[in-house]
Amino acid sequence: MLYIRGTNNRYRMADEQDVIFEAIQIYNRNFSRGEALTSPDKAKDCIKLKLAPYEHEVFVCLFLDNQHRVIACDELFRGTIDGASVYPREVVKASLHYNAAALIIAHNHPSGISDPSQADRVITAKLKEALALIDVRVLDHFIVGETVYSFAEHGLL
Structure with missing residues (x-):
């Protein structure tokens, strides 16, 4: 109770x-504007709160300044029950719009299985490469299922 x-x-x-x-x-x-993310667990918990209820895939970006204070958290892409199309160009545009220095990307797996697919690994690499061209750091990529998978914690960033 x-x-x-x-x-x-x-x-x-x-x-x-x-x-x-x-x-x-x-x-x-x-996730209020100006709030500093002081630990990966804080970001992980908040992202889980945002993404867990969805029954379709949703891709969000958490835009941060140089001190890892939150600028914005935007839902950039929506998909179906087993996938969402993510376009690096749109993530770069949003990063420039918010004048972000870093970001955390995240999406959910409605199946509940949070292990990354090959497509998840590929899009993470593409985003990291595209954002590096404009000096924006990708701090982590979270996949929300029954648990939250962190690319950074598993050495994949």
Whole structure:
């Protein structure tokens, strides 16, 4: 059971809507403009909150400044239940639009299996190469399934 503090400072049992509302508040606090991402786990948790509910693939970019403070988190591409087309040109354009120095890319696997496919590995390499041309660092690529897979933690970046 989950309890939350009500407006009268008394705790009450939370229903599903309360839990969803609290999750959105946590997400907004951690991804608000200017918030520094102080650890990979903080970014991972917030990205999971954003991507876990989708029943189709969604590709997002978390745009960061030089101190890894959040500039924006944008959903750039949507796909089907088993894939999404990602275009490096559009990621580069968005990075320039936000004047980002670094970014974290992420997408979900509605199947729940977070292991990267060959296509995931290829697009990560293409994005890293394209963004390097404009001096934007790719810090990580997260795949959200039942768990969150990190390319950086597995030495793939």
